[in-house]
Amino acid sequence: MLSYLAGFFDGEGCVGIYRHMCKGKPYFELNLKVTQKDRTILNFFQMHYGGYVMYNKEQDVHIWTTDVPSAVQFLTDVSPYLIVKASQAKLALEFQAAKSARHKGDRTKIVVALEEAQSILMKQMKRVNGR
Secondary structure, X not given: OHHHXXXXXXXXXXXXXXXXXXXOEEEEEEEEEEEEOOOHHHHHHHHHHOOEEEEEOOOOEEEEEOOHXXXXXXXXXXXXXXXXXXXXXXXXXXXXXXXXXXXXXXXXXXXXXXXXXXXXXXXXXXXXXXX
């Protein structure tokens, strides 16, 4: 099953790190998406990894997306089977590990360095994704 999900995600999925502003400070977030016309396989992703499936009426597609803990679990599970998105998955897991470490400490020089590292990983993800 994991190899099937990995193959499907390799072809139809998207791994992204996005920057938002929250109370004047940058906030970086890991995001996974799979887009399909037929909702069936997306329901399978949702059943096994949580998240939600929404419908985009303008594009007439369904989109599965998930929260961070589920995204990390999914990427951890399928990483050994990924080919096309192996580098994105690796960056995403490194990004989330850095972000998790940041929340364990106080606002020190280490936290600032981690925030800078997150920004660098986000830029690397954009480059790997061809954006």
